[in-house]
Amino acid sequence: MKPVCSIKKSFKRSAGSFKLAKRFIPGGVNSPVRSFKAVGTTPLFISRAKGAYIHDVDGNSFIDYVMSWGPMILGHADERVEKSVVRILRQGASFGAPTGKETELARLIADIYPSIKKVRLTSSGTEAAMSAIRLARAYTGREKILKFEGCYHGHADSLLVKAGSGAATFGVPSSLGVNKTTARDTITVPFNDIERFEDAVSEERGNLACVIVEPIPANMGVVLPKPGFLERLRQITKKNGIVLIFDEVITGFRVALGGAQELYGIHPDLTILGKILGGGFPIGAFGGRTEIMELLAPDGPVYQAGTLSGNPVAVEAGIVTIRILMRNKIYDKLQHLGDVFESGLERILGRRPRGVILQRCASLFTIFFTKDKEVLNYKDALACDTDAFALFFRGMLKRGIYFAPSQFEANFISAKHSLKDIEETLEACERSLARA
Numbered sequence: 001m002k003p004v005c006s007i008k009k010s011f012k013r014s015a016g017s018f019k020l021a022k023r024f025i026p027g028g029v030n031s032p033v034r035s036f037k038a039v040g041t042t043p044l045f046i047s048r049a050k051g052a053y054i055h056d057v058d059g060n061s062f063i064d065y066v067m068s069w070g071p072m073i074l075g076h077a078d079e080r081v082e083k084s085v086v087r088i089l090r091q092g093a094s095f096g097a098p099t100g101k102e103t104e105l106a107r108l109i110a111d112i113y114p115s116i117k118k119v120r121l122t123s124s125g126t127e128a129a130m131s132a133i134r135l136a137r138a139y140t141g142r143e144k145i146l147k148f149e150g151c152y153h154g155h156a157d158s159l160l161v162k163a164g165s166g167a168a169t170f171g172v173p174s175s176l177g178v179n180k181t182t183a184r185d186t187i188t189v190p191f192n193d194i195e196r197f198e199d200a201v202s203e204e205r206g207n208l209a210c211v212i213v214e215p216i217p218a219n220m221g222v223v224l225p226k227p228g229f230l231e232r233l234r235q236i237t238k239k240n241g242i243v244l245i246f247d248e249v250i251t252g253f254r255v256a257l258g259g260a261q262e263l264y265g266i267h268p269d270l271t272i273l274g275k276i277l278g279g280g281f282p283i284g285a286f287g288g289r290t291e292i293m294e295l296l297a298p299d300g301p302v303y304q305a306g307t308l309s310g311n312p313v314a315v316e317a318g319i320v321t322i323r324i325l326m327r328n329k330i331y332d333k334l335q336h337l338g339d340v341f342e343s344g345l346e347r348i349l350g351r352r353p354r355g356v357i358l359q360r361c362a363s364l365f366t367i368f369f370t371k372d373k374e375v376l377n378y379k380d381a382l383a384c385d386t387d388a389f390a391l392f393f394r395g396m397l398k399r400g401i402y403f404a405p406s407q408f409e410a411n412f413i414s415a416k417h418s419l420k421d422i423e424e425t426l427e428a429c430e431r432s433l434a435r436a
């Protein structure tokens, strides 16, 4: 079988580009995890991508499982998205005035997510999470928030406490520059620990504005909620008048069209969306119950705004992407590809001593280097062997597979990945694991 992906040359041009970038951009990158620092190497500079494949400036090709960290569920440079976006772009990139397309996207979101009655668009998930929290504080008249260790909700100050993603990768549990007083209002509890959660709620009962959670955390690597965990969060928050916020920036339109809330049948009060929602363009959204959303300016007293919010290009890319996701049996295909990968990997892992596990939901997965049977929370994730992971990552890269460059991130299968791609990936896994 001829491999789809080929590593022909060195990584010389990428190395040169990185050196130059570092002179003008802090760390040479515009988002820390891209630096490959956690895996002991330097980043690839990308020239282009198509479908499931990504190509670097040295002419190497890879099967991509980063997929821009989730948004490219249809694969890179999907022709249908591209065509619509070009058409819209010709009519003007941005107006700073309303367009009907924004209503169309809002309506689609409300149709797919029954918990969302009204929704506001932003330019990033970070902004959406930050604004949802402001809204929850205004609605309840309370100041404290509760988040789970290892969950990432963007980089707003109050959410950079025991955050996952890049913050986990670099072992900075809370960033410098975040005021102690701000951090004090953020309570953190281990994910999947309902007792600790109940204790925290009874201690802070009258002070908690909201509980924010990634229903399926993907920013400490993929972690699955224990049966009943999310249901209890819903019950307890409801009982105590606390706003429950599901951050579905990754899981929305990914684990199912209607996200984790569709899978688990739970209605949060507010939901945060992003990533797939913009079809590869910058976007975020927060929405939920009418009585909460109506507090937003200009109807209400909670200020929130954005020069490029509801940008026509991003909105169009989102609408086209979602309509394709609605029409086709894409989620069945993604599930199948994930199943094939999982059973193939189990076969490979069965022949090795313990030390590596796969955690997965549909097309979202992480390979953890752990001696434990399961990673249930941030502490478990941090106990993983990141050196073994780095060795594995570099082995995969050498074999033409572009996995997420950190133990604490998720990998994404797209609709353009083929069974042949999965087979090739499994072969590379087998070889790389033999050395890791």
Ligand SMILES: *Cc1c(COP(=O)(O)O)cnc(C)c1O
Pocket (backbone or CB within 6 Å): 123, 124, 125, 126, 127, 129, 152, 153, 154, 155, 214, 219, 247, 248, 249, 250, 274, 275, 283, 284
């Ligand atoms: C990516 C992400 C965010 C932040 O979104 P940005 O668009 O990067 O600001 C928030 N929450 C979760 C769960 C994410 O994965």
